[in-house]
Amino acid sequence: MIDISQLTQLFEKAIFIIGAILYLFYAGVVVKQVSMLTKNVNDKFNSILIFFSYGHLLFAVGLVLLTIFLL
Amino acid sequence: MIRIKDVDSVAPDDPVVTTPASTPTLPKKLHKKKKKLKEIVANTMPEYHSLSKAEYRQRIYDILGHTKHSLSSFLVKPDIFSFQEKDQEEEIILVLRQHWFTNVHWIITTGLMLFVPAVLKMFGLFPNFAPMYQFVTILFWYLITFIYAFEHFLSWYFNVYIITDERVVDVDFNNILVKKFSDAKISMIQDVTSKVIGLIPTMFNYGDILVQTAAEVPEIHFARVPNPEKIIKILQQLRQEEEQEALEGRIN
Known part of the structure; x- marks a missing residue:
């Protein structure tokens, strides 16, 4: 028989995982956005901005893995 | 009797009166060769001498100063x-973005967002999660803070107004799905208006510039750009340069 507290924990974990996955999709959109912006307007700091966008995407991936394996 | 000089009828003791030399006039028909006509105009009507392209450009850079x-x-x-739509030979004279002061609101908000988890913990308002959940929540919050600041920076950085030697360009990215590109040739500019309204814009010298054109895009709006008076002056110089080129084209 499943304990209510276990159910609550599972529910919380599911919320966190879903939230992290949605955020991962958003991070992907940001990478696409920066790529489009840098194609349209070419400037000195474009490479830095692309680096930040990919770094942010990696953090989002890390967040998803964290929620799945550590929570 | 004063006679006009005429070798056949002048007597040895007659005073010789020479007719005054005729004043130089422009030929009635325009000369086919470009160089000769320009020389005639320059020599006989010096008031029509105008600045060269290099001189106009130098004036513009004297007004603008350095980055x-x-x-x-x-x-x-x-x-x-x-920029993507730039021609090969087009020269970019000035690139404008909104004044840096327009970024202050989101910079302050980002700063405050960084302290939110610490303040909540201090006052015991942090949600009663397990430690691991708290850690993930804080991580998530800081990622949101980062993306909030990043998106605002991208919006400021890539919404540019460009003045080239040929046209005026407005590139707007409202979000990922919306890119708006407007341009108007310098020769099509009819009217340029500048507005600096309010205490802070006056203190920091930034304002709006409205460029009215005879092109398909009737108005190009530069919002909250720095040094609006300099921008108006260089647009004036560029228009004069275009008018002169058109005039030289007609003479040629």
Whole structure:
């Protein structure tokens, strides 16, 4: 028989995982956005901005893995 | 009797009166060779001598001065800058962004967001999660803070107004799905208006510039750009340069 507290924990974990996955999709959109912006307007700091966008995407991936394996 | 000089009828003791030399006039028909006509105009009507392209350009750069740093809102002839619709031979004279002060609101908000988890913990308002959940929540919050600041920076950085030697360009990115590109040739500019309204814009010298054109895009709006008076002056110089080129084209 499943304990209510276990159910609550599972529910919380599911919320966190879903939230992290949605955020991962958003991070992907940001990478696409920066790529489009840098194609349209070419400037000195474009490479830095692309680096930040990919770094942010990696953090989002890390967040998803964290929620799945550590929570 | 005063006679006109005429070798056949002048007597040895007659005073010789020479008719005054006729004043030089422009030929009635326009000369086919471009160089000769320009020389005639320059010699006989000096008031029509005009500035060369290089002189106009020098005047413009004298007005503009130098770029302070690469993240400036007022980039004069940037070394590394291009846009997708730029022509090969087009020269970028000025790149404008909204004044840096327009970023203050989101910078302050980002700063406050960084302290939110610490403040909540201090006052015991942090949700009663397990430690691991708290850690993930804080991580998530800081990622949101980062993306909030990043999106605002991207919006400021890539919404540019460009003045080239041929046209005026407005590039707007409202979000990922919306890109708006407007341009108007310098020769099509009819009217330029500048507005500096309010205490802070007056203190920091930034405002709006409305460029009315005879092109398909009737108005190009530069919002909250620095040094609006300089921008108006260089647009005036560029228009004069275009008018002169048109005049020379007609003479040619």
